[in-house]
Structure formats: structure tokens, C-alpha cells
Amino acid sequence: xxxxxxxxxxxxxxxxxxxxxxxxxxxxxxxxxxxxxxxxxxxxxxxxxxxxxxxxxxxxxxxxxxxxxxxxxxxxxxxxxxxxxxxxxxxxxxxxxxxxxxxxxxxxxxxxxxxxxxxxxxxxxxxxxxxxxxxxxxxxxxxx
Amino acid sequence: xxxxxxxxxxxxxxxxxxxxxxxxxxxxxxxxxxxxxxxxxxxxxxxxxxxxxxxxxxxxxxxxxxxxxxxxxxxxxxxxxxxxxxxxxxxxxxxxxxxxxxxxxxxxxxxxxxxxxxxxxxxxxxxxxxxxxxxxxxxxxxxxxxxxxxxxxxxxxxxxxxxxxxxxxxxxxxxxxxxxxxxxxxxxxxxxxxxxxxxxxxxxxxxxxxxxxxxxxxxxxxxxxxxxxxxxxxxxxxxxxxxxxxxxxxxxxxxxxxxxxxxxxxxxxxxxxxxxxxxxxxxxxxxxxxxxxxxxxxxxxxxxxxxxxxxxxxxxxxxxxxxxxxxxxxxxxxxxxxxxxxxxxxxxxxxxxxxxxxxxxxxxxxxxxxxxxxxxxxxxxxxxxxxxxxxxxxxxxxxxxxxxxxxxxxxxxxxxxxxxxxxxxxxxxxxxxxxxxxxxxxxxxxxxxxxxxxxxxxxxxxxxxxxxxxxxxxxxxxxxxxxxxxxxxxxxxxxxxxxxxxxxxxxxxxxxxxxxxxxxxxxxxxxxxxxxxxxxxxxxxxxxxxxxxxxxxxxxxx
Numbered sequence: 001x002x003x004x005x006x007x008x009x010x011x012x013x014x015x016x017x018x019x020x021x022x023x024x025x026x027x028x029x030x031x032x033x034x035x036x037x038x039x040x041x042x043x044x045x046x047x048x049x050x051x052x053x054x055x056x057x058x059x060x061x062x063x064x065x066x067x068x069x070x071x072x073x074x075x076x077x078x079x080x081x082x083x084x085x086x087x088x089x090x091x092x093x094x095x096x097x098x099x100x101x102x103x104x105x106x107x108x109x110x111x112x113x114x115x116x117x118x119x120x121x122x123x124x125x126x127x128x129x130x131x132x133x134x135x136x137x138x139x140x141x142x143x144x
Numbered sequence: 145x146x147x148x149x150x151x152x153x154x155x156x157x158x159x160x161x162x163x164x165x166x167x168x169x170x171x172x173x174x175x176x177x178x179x180x181x182x183x184x185x186x187x188x189x190x191x192x193x194x195x196x197x198x199x200x201x202x203x204x205x206x207x208x209x210x211x212x213x214x215x216x217x218x219x220x221x222x223x224x225x226x227x228x229x230x231x232x233x234x235x236x237x238x239x240x241x242x243x244x245x246x247x248x249x250x251x252x253x254x255x256x257x258x259x260x261x262x263x264x265x266x267x268x269x270x271x272x273x274x275x276x277x278x279x280x281x282x283x284x285x286x287x288x289x290x291x292x293x294x295x296x297x298x299x300x301x302x303x304x305x306x307x308x309x310x311x312x313x314x315x316x317x318x319x320x321x322x323x324x325x326x327x328x329x330x331x332x333x334x335x336x337x338x339x340x341x342x343x344x345x346x347x348x349x350x351x352x353x354x355x356x357x358x359x360x361x362x363x364x365x366x367x368x369x370x371x372x373x374x375x376x377x378x379x380x381x382x383x384x385x386x387x388x389x390x391x392x393x394x395x396x397x398x399x400x401x402x403x404x405x406x407x408x409x410x411x412x413x414x415x416x417x418x419x420x421x422x423x424x425x426x427x428x429x430x431x432x433x434x435x436x437x438x439x440x441x442x443x444x445x446x447x448x449x450x451x452x453x454x455x456x457x458x459x460x461x462x463x464x465x466x467x468x469x470x471x472x473x474x475x476x477x478x479x480x481x482x483x484x485x486x487x488x489x490x491x492x493x494x495x496x497x498x499x500x501x502x503x504x505x506x507x508x509x510x511x512x513x514x515x516x517x518x519x520x521x522x523x524x525x526x527x528x529x530x531x532x533x534x535x536x537x538x539x540x541x542x543x544x545x546x547x548x549x550x551x552x553x554x555x556x557x558x559x560x561x562x563x564x565x566x567x568x569x570x571x572x573x574x575x576x577x578x579x580x581x582x583x584x585x586x587x588x589x590x591x592x593x594x595x596x597x598x599x600x601x602x603x604x605x606x607x608x609x610x611x612x613x614x615x616x617x618x619x620x621x622x623x624x625x626x627x628x629x630x631x632x633x634x635x636x637x638x639x640x641x642x643x644x645x646x647x648x649x650x651x652x653x654x655x656x657x658x659x660x661x662x663x664x665x666x667x668x669x670x671x672x673x674x675x676x677x678x679x680x681x682x683x684x685x686x687x688x689x690x691x692x693x694x695x696x697x698x699x700x701x702x
Contacts, residue, residue: 022702027262027278029351032391032478032594038702039595050702053351054266056274078262079517079627083277109517110620127482127515128611130602 018046018142019069023060024053025088028078033105037073040131046138057087065097070142073134077106081116089119101141105129146193154193165189182436182597182606183394185559191551199554204449208544212452214445214557215545216503217468222541227499228506229531230307232474234259234284235518236631238294241284245299247521251528255337255506257307258295259283260317265352267313267686270635280631282518283309287639288679292320293327301325306337307382307472307506312354314341315363316685319672322375338379338428338472341367344405344577345384347696348586349391354686357578359693363668364409365416368423370669379428381409382472388586389432390478392594395443396560398432400567401577401586403450407568408577410459424455425465433495433502434476440495441547442556444502447471450561473499474508480515484610485621488512493530500534501547507531517624584701591701642679650678655688662692 022038024031031053038048049067051060064072076084085104092098104116105125113124123137146154179187188195199205206212209219218224231248233256234241245256260283263275269287270279279285286292296306301324310317318339325335343360346353353360364381371380385393385402393401406427413423431447433440451469455461475495480488489512496509509527511519519527535541547553574580581587600606607613654675661671675685 027266027268027274027352028282029262029346030390031351035591035702036392036595036598039591040598048702050700052698052700054274078278079281080262080277082629087277107515107517109624109626111624127480128608131598132602 018071018138019067020046020048020071020073020138021051021060021064021067021069022048023051023055023063023072023074024076025055025057025060025074025084026076026078026080027054028076028080028106029053030077030106031075033077034073034075037075037105037131037134040135041138044135044139046135057084057091060088061091061095061097064092064100065095069100071101071103071138074102074104075106076104076108079107081106081108082112085116085121086119089121093120101138103134103137105134146197151194151197158192158194181395181439181556182434183396183439183560183563185396185439185556185563191555193551195551195555196558199558204558205548205554211456211464211467213448213468215548217448217470217505219544221503221544222500222535223544226535226541227504228255228305229253229528229535230255230257230472230506230508231524231528232257232259232309232508233524235261235282235625236280236284236627237635238284238286238291240280240631242295242297242299244521245295248524248528249299249304251525252532253528255305255307256299257508258309260308260310261285262352264317264682265310265312267316267354267682267690269639269681269683270632271639272683275632279635280627285631285635286317286320287635287681287683288642289320289323289676290638290642290679292317292324296324296328300330301328302330302334304336307340308337309340311340311343311346311350311352312360313682313686314339315367315669316672316676316682318367318378319669319676322673323677332375333377335375336377338382339367340384340430341381342384342405342430344408344581345387345402347698348388348401348581349393349590350384350387353696353698355689355693356696357582359689360696361409361412361578362416365413365418366667366669368413368426369416369418370667371426372418372422376426378426380423380426382428382430383409384430386430386432386474388590389434389476391590392478392597393590394593395434395436395439396563397567397589397593399443399447399450399560400564400571401590402429402431403447403454403564404568404571404577404580406451407454407458407572410455411576414459420455420459420461421463421466424459424461425463425468428505429469429471431471431473431499431504432476433473433499435479435491435495437494437498438553438556439560440498441502442553442560444471444473444499444504445545445548445553445557446561446564448503449557450564470505472506472508473502473504475499475510477510477514479608480510480512481608481611482515483618484616485512485515487610488515489526489530492527493534496530497534497538497540500540501545503545513621513624516621517626520623520625522623582699584699587699587701639681643681646679651675651680651684654678654680655684658685659688659692662689
């Protein structure tokens with residue numbers, strides 16, 4: 001009885017938790033920002049899976065599909081975003097997983113943001129962004 | 145520092161003052177209910193002799209250049225010579241970075257500090273699949289001795305001191321540096337500089353590890369042993385709190401975790417059979433200069449006193465040089481804001497001043513545009529000028545430890561030392577720094593502080609001017625430095641050419657020898673020297689070690 005009601009709850013009443021893959025592509029070891037964001041997203045009620053350092057774009061896309069996430073959040077502070085972010089988007093497209101919302105952050109010059117958006121990165125959050133902005137963006141974009 | 149009679153008198157007038165102050169407070173309350181440092185140490189309304197009554201001058205402070213070195217490691221401090229002004233730099237190719245070094249030396253910089261790109265730091269050649277997108281980005285790409293020769297072309301290595309931020313493959317890059325000097329006709333004994341070589345903080349905070357802890361510690365003690373014999377003026381390690389702080393720790397944690405790592409290196413070297421006074425004089429440290437001005441100054445002073453005690457009491461070191469904590473400082477990159485970036489010049493000035501008042505041996509001042517990209521030449525120039533203004537104009541360098549005896553600074557120094565010691569005791573109980581890191585303890589402590597700080601900023605409890613108060617409309621900055629992706633292509637092409645040209649039989653023999661030594665217990669520096677000399681690549685050498693040592697997998701703490 002008890003188990004049934006939980007399942008029922010899960011099926012129709014309680015909305016599904018937003019699932020986020022927090023990823024560190026490339027060789028960059030700066031993980032303060034992404035770890036802080038992991039904590040903030042969890043405190044906002046999301047399920048967060050953190051990949052750890054040194055992930056290839058292939059590993060990130062595979063993990064995202066396996067974990068059935070709604071969002072991928074990538075952080076790069078080494079300047080390698082110009083190769084790594086578009087590569088992730090290319091692989092997602094190849095895997096037919098373009099419904100996953102992809103956002104990025106790190107040390108990313110303003111002039112790079114347009115080309116990242118052109119390949120489908122939905123938003124880029126720079127230094128100083130309050131975590132509440134990121135929470136709000138994810139909630140609004142996923143529910144749309 | 146006061147006798148009991150005088151203290152009584154002070155206590156009496158302190159009580160009277162408190163009563164008077166209460167009346168003022170009733171009319172005009174203070175800005176906040178309570179005040180504290182960034183590390184959470186309570187800050188009182190005022191400090192007086194009662195706050196430091198336990199401090200004994202000779203025992204706890206002493207004179208500059210004498211135990212416990214609270215007031216500095218040299219008797220004359222900056223009256224003799226200013227600190228070394230050393231800007232961390234390097235990007236793109238060796239040729240490009242060589243130009244920047246020459247520019248910095250022309251600007252009056254007195255030492256070099258090499259930034260390597262991430263593939264180099266993690267032991268991958270520029271043509272490795274994991275290197276895609278990273279070649280030349282955060283530092284210079286070095287694949288072989290040829291790149292190292294180009295990096296220092298025209299820079300006399302007997303005249304400059306060079307600091308290299310390299311950790312997991314530090315021994316190999318040091319071997320390349322020695323060979324480069326040799327080609328310039330400069331012998332080992334004349335070389336001055338530092339390799340970071342601090343793997344424990346890589347596992348805990350910075351991320352450029354390759355091998356597991358045990359073989360990594362062996363590489364480090366091999367370097368200690370080799371340098372004490374052949375490169376006596378080389379700083380064999382720079383035990384770094386900088387990155388621990390950047391990852392989000394407090395000042396107290398920065399100090400505690402750094403010294404705990406230092407203890408682990410000393411223990412490893414003793415276990416490898418080295419004598420403490422043979423290697424300890426060449427240990428050096430690297431700290432962060434953060435926002436809380438007095439707390440930072442107190443941290444530097446506490447670091448010296450605590451390390452001197454540890455070396456003397458715990459390890460029985462006799463040589464004064466073994467007891468002295470010498471350190472490099474860099475201003476806090478994590479405090480630079482992308483909002484109103486010119487404010488960063490002011491932040492850097494205050495942070496640099498705290499490092500100087502704290503008695504640093506060398507200093508890197510961050511550039512105002514580093515929240516956007518690697519610094520542009522203009523921004524670097526202001527950063528260097530900041531140090532020069534402090535040195536030549538402000539007068540703060542004219543006496544040793546000018547804040548010594550300040551009731552507040554002395555109180556904070558003792559408080560930080562005590563709190564750091566509590567952490568060190570706890571880490572000892574866990575089995576030492578390596579064990580504490582492998583259990584994820586250090587990482588978790590840092591993470592929790594980072595999140596708490598972020599929450600304080602977002603709640604407006606920690607004000608950052610231009611970020612969460614006094615905001616303005618922003619114009620994105622221009623003239624940012626960009627690393628051309630062509631760097632990777634030319635680096636890869638150069639590598640291919642070199643592999644065709646070099647004596648590949650000699651390379652194979654050197655690699656075979658290295659593998660044999662790695663499997664045994666021989667000091668690995670000689671086989672590294674031989675391998676780099678015949679232009680074996682960094683990747684080939686590191687892959688050989690990966691085969692023997694395996695690779696480190698990080699513990700997840702999120």
C-alpha cells in the first residue's frame with residue numbers, strides 16, 4: 001500500500017525533479033565555481049550529477065544521455081571553451097539529444113558568446129553571476 | 145610584554161572606557177552586531193595590551209632574521225633588497241613567451257615565472273587527443289628540450305632566477321632547464337629558481353595530477369636528493385597555499401593545509417633517508433594575498449612562526465635555514481571582478497601591500513583584466529608598476545615588520561596560529577595530509593568554505609564593490625589577449641619534424657633505461673636528464689611513468 005502510494009505520488013502529483021549534469025570538459029582543474037553551483041542547484045531542489053575533472057566531450061555526452069538529464073552545465077576557465085563547447089554540441093546533435101539544454105560558464109570573453117550561442121549553447125554565465133540567476137534560468141527554460 | 149602591575153592599570157582604564165563607550169553605543173549603534181575576519185575570527189572593538197599579554201617578545205616574536213622569524217627571515221628585510229618582483233607569464237609558443245619575458249625584464253621585473261599550458265602540466269604532448277583546444281592557452285606549450293631552448297633564448301640563466309609552475313612532471317621540466325642552461329654554458333651550481341613540485345595540493349585543489357600519491361612523493365624526494373647535491377641554490381618545492389585559497393578556503397585553512405602538506409614532504413624525505421638539514425633549507429612556500437588586509441598580514445607572520453616551531457621541535461632541524469619559511473605571494477585571482485575591472489587595480493594594491501607588510505620574498509601582482517582572459521600587456525604593466533610604487537614611493541619597505549607590536553596584528557597572528565595548529569593536529573590524527581586528502585577531508589573543508597563565501601556575497605553580507613554594491617552599466621572590455629589556435633598546429637608540426645630528425649635509437653634506449661629505473665628505486669633525475677637530452681618528448685617520458693606507476697583517480701566529494 002505504502003509503496004503504491006509513493007509510486008502514485010511520483011507518477012502524477014509530485015513534479016519530476018530537474019536533472020543536471022555538471023561537467024568539466026578538457027584539462028582545466030578550476031572546479032570551485034562548478035562545485036559551488038552543484039551545491040546551489042541541489043539546494044534549489046535539483047538532482048545534480050558532477051562528472052569530476054578531465055572529461056572528454058564524448059564522455060560528457062554519454063553521461064548526459066545515460067543519466068537522462070534535462071540540462072548540461074559546463075565550466076571551462078582555461079580558454080578551451082572555443083573547441084570543447086561546440087564539440088559537445090556537435091556530439092549531442094549526432095546522438096539526437098538536442099532536447100538537452102546546454103549552458104556554460106567560466107572565463108569566457110564577451111566576444112566569444114555569440115558564436116557559442118550560434119551552436120546552441122543557451123546561456124553563458126560569467127564571473128560574478130549570482131547562483132540564483134542560474135537556478136532561475138534553468139527552472140524557466142526547462143518548464144518551457 | 146607588560147608586567148602585572150601595568151596590566152592591572154590598563155585593565156582598570158579599559159573598564160572605564162567600556163562604560164563610556166556603552167553610552168555612545170546607546171545613541172549610535174555600530175554598523176553590525178558583530179565583526180569578524182574572512183576566516184570567521186571575531187574582531188573586537190579595539191585591541192590593547194591585555195589582548196596580547198601572553199605574548200613574550202623574545203620567545204614569540206624575536207628580531208627579524210632570528211627564531212621564530214615572526215618578524216621576517218632576514219635581519220634587514222627590504223632595507224637590504226626589495227622582494228623579487230616576479231610576474232607569472234607564459235602563453236602560446238615558446239617564441240611568443242620568450243618575447244613577453246624579455247618585455248617584463250625590460251620593465252624592471254627581477255625574476256621570471258613560467259606558466260605552462262595544461263597539456264604540459266599533465267604530461268601530454270601537444271598532439272595528444274586530450275590536448276585538443278588547450279595547447280598554449282593558459283601557458284606555454286613545452287614538448288621537448290627544443291621548446292625549452294627557445295623559451296630562454298637570449299636570457300642568461302646565470303643572471304635571472306626562474307620559477308616554474310610545474311608539479312606532476314616537475315622533475316622532467318627541471319631536467320630540460322638544466323640542459324638548456326648547459327647549452328648556454330651555465331653550470332648547475334649557478335642556477336637559481338624554483339619548481340612548484342607540490343603534488344598534494346594538486347589532488348586537493350588545483351587538479352593537474354598524473355600519478356598516484358606514493359610514486360609522486362618518490363619523484364619529489366628524488367628531486368630533493370638530486371638538487372641538494374648538484375643544484376644547491378634551487379628551491380626544490382614551493383609548498384602552495386595559493387591554490388587552496390583560490391579553491392575557496394579561508395586564511396586559516398590555507399595556512400593549516402599548506403603546512404600539513406609541508407610536514408608530509410618532510411616526513412617523506414626523512415623516510416627516503418635524507419637528512420633534514422640537507423633538504424629543508426631549500427623548501428619554499430607560496431601564499432595568497434586576499435581581501436582581509438590585517439588577517440593576511442597576520443597569516444604570513446603566523447606561517448613563519450608556526451613553521452619554525454614545527455621544524456625545530458617536531459623534526460629537530462638545526463640549521464637556521466631549515467627553520468625559515470621563505471615565501472612567494474600572489475594576489476588573489478578569485479577576488480578580481482569582471483564588473484568594473486578597474487577596481488581590481490585597487491584590490492591588487494591592497495593585497496600586494498599586505499604581502500609586503502607580511503614580509504614576502506617575492507610577489508606577483510594580478511592584472512586587472514584577468515576575470516576575462518590572460519592579461520594584456522598594458523594591464524601587466526600597471527600590475528608591475530603597483531609593486532614599484534609600493535617599493536619605491538610608499539616608504540613601507542624602510543623598516544622590518546612595521547606592524548610588529550600592533551595589538552590587533554599580534555592578537556590575530558596568535559589566533560591564526562592556534563587555529564591552524566588545531567587543523568594540523570586533526571590531520572595528524574587522520575594519518576597526515578596525504579591520507580586526509582585521499583579521504584576527501586581537505587577538499588570538503590575547502591568546498592564548504594567556498595559555498596559559505598558565495599552565499600555571503602549573494603546575501604550582501606560580504607560586499608564586493610561594483611559586484612553587489614555600487615553597480616554600474618558595464619561595457620565589455622577590449623584589447624583582451626587571445627591565443628591563436630594556429631599555435632597548436634605549429635606545435636604539432638614542429639613535434640612531427642623533430643621526431644623525424646632526432647636520434648630515435650638513442651631515445652628508445654633512454655626510455656628503456658628510464659622504465660627500468662622507475663621499476664626499481666634509483667633516483668630518477670639522471671635517467672630524465674638522459675632522455676630529455678636526446679629530445680625524448682614530455683609525453684613519451686610521462687607515458688613511460690604512467691605504465692609503471694599508473695594514474696591517479698580523484699575521489700568525488702560533491
